Amino acid sequence: MDSYESVLxxxxxxxVYKVPPRTTNRAYRAADWNLDEPQxxxxxxLLAKGKECLxxxxxxxxxxxxxxxxxxxxPGPAVEAVADSSRYFLLRIQDDNGxxxxxxxxxxxxxxxxxxxxxxxDHFKWAKKSAEIEKEKEEPKQQLDLRFKExxxxxxxxxxTKKDGSDVTGSGKPKPRPGPGGxxxxxxxxxxxxxxxxxxxxxxxxxxxxxxPPRAGAGGGESSWGEFTSAEGGGSSSxxxxxxxxxxxxxxxTPSNPNWVQF
Numbered sequence: 001m002d003s004y005e006s007v008l009x010x011x012x013x014x015x016v017y018k019v020p021p022r023t024t025n026r027a028y029r030a031a032d033w034n035l036d037e038p039q040x041x042x043x044x045x046l047l048a049k050g051k052e053c054l055x056x057x058x059x060x061x062x063x064x065x066x067x068x069x070x071x072x073x074x075p076g077p078a079v080e081a082v083a084d085s086s087r088y089f090l091l092r093i094q095d096d097n098g099x100x101x102x103x104x105x106x107x108x109x110x111x112x113x114x115x116x117x118x119x120x121x122d123h124f125k126w127a128k129k130s131a132e133i134e135k136e137k138e139e140p141k142q143q144l145d146l147r148f149k150e151x152x153x154x155x156x157x158x159x160x161t162k163k164d165g166s167d168v169t170g171s172g173k174p175k176p177r178p179g180p181g182g183x184x185x186x187x188x189x190x191x192x193x194x195x196x197x198x199x200x201x202x203x204x205x206x207x208x209x210x211x212x213p214p215r216a217g218a219g220g221g222e223s224s225w226g227e228f229t230s231a232e233g234g235g236s237s238s239x240x241x242x243x244x245x246x247x248x249x250x251x252x253x254t255p256s257n258p259n260w261v262q263f
Contacts, residue, residue, distance in 0.1 A: 003050035009119040011112050016040040016057065016066075017104035019090065028080065030088035033104045042066055044105070046119055051127040053120070055079070055091065057105075067093040067103065074120040087113045 015038035019028065045056045055069040069091045071078045080090040088106040107113045148154075 005047055005049045007045060008048050008053075008123060009044075009046040009115055011044045011107065011115070012060065013108060014042060014044040014057065014112075015106045015108075016042075017088075017106065019102050019104045027083035028090050028104075030082045030085045030104065030106065033088075035106070038106075039103075040066060044116075046116070048123055051130065053123055057093075067091075069093050071120065074124050079120065086110060089113070089116075 017030075017033040017035065018039050020032055022028070040057075041060075043058055043060050045058060047054045047056065053071040053074075055071060057066040057068070058064060059066065069078055075081075078092045082088045082090065082104075085106075087108075087110055088104060091103050091105055092100055093103055094100050107116075
């Protein structure tokens with residue numbers, strides 16, 4: 001299938017200048033072209049046929065060809081930007097016999113020169129991408145074979161933990177919990193909260209006031225033990241005081257006395 005010709009850009013006004021011979025290796029300057037007196041004025045068309053790109057300078061009314069500039073690549077020697085302005089370019093034109101010449105072209109508006117730059121860059125990006133696609137079709141990339149070979153095995157180490165933090169595959173000991181005030185975020189207990197006061201001791205039977213023996217010499221001591229002394233057959237007051245400890249023994253042997261308390 002033959003490639004068709006497409007129009008990439010059209011500018012209705014472009015100026016052509018005569019370029020003096022280059023005397024040094026420095027870049028061309030538009031200020032040296034006598035910009036007030038252009039050599040020709042017309043329109044510019046940028047055409048593409050497949051991967052080839054061609055710039056034509058034509059008459060505005062009749063469309064007669066003034067010059068053509070084949071562009072094999074960009075940026076390149078066919079279209080060069082000048083050093084002192086973005087609105088002017090150096091073109092390498094070519095006739096049907098293959099002879100080359102250099103002319104200067106410029107635009108009235110800066111946006112026109114910007115459009116020319118963008119159109120050339122887009123075309124050659126597309127041409128480069130198309131060449132890469134065709135190369136991949138001819139030489140497809142080698143795909144990686146990730147399948148297991150016969151007899152090939154793999155080993156996977158997995159660490160599984162329980163809810164209490166113990167490792168299933170390990171020793172089975174749960175992980176220690178952080179203490180109070182540690183990384184777990186628990187606050188320490190208030191001071192003294194860990195000690196519990198012991199319950200009060202029950203009163204001993206022997207320490208009960210009602211079961212303590214009366215003191216010797218108390219006011220009512222002789223009257224309280226009057227019957228005890230009479231049961232022993234009477235005696236002096238010294239005998240009474242010496243027999244104060246007798247109620248415990250008599251209490252266990254003679255429980256019939258109503259005035260004694262049995263333990």
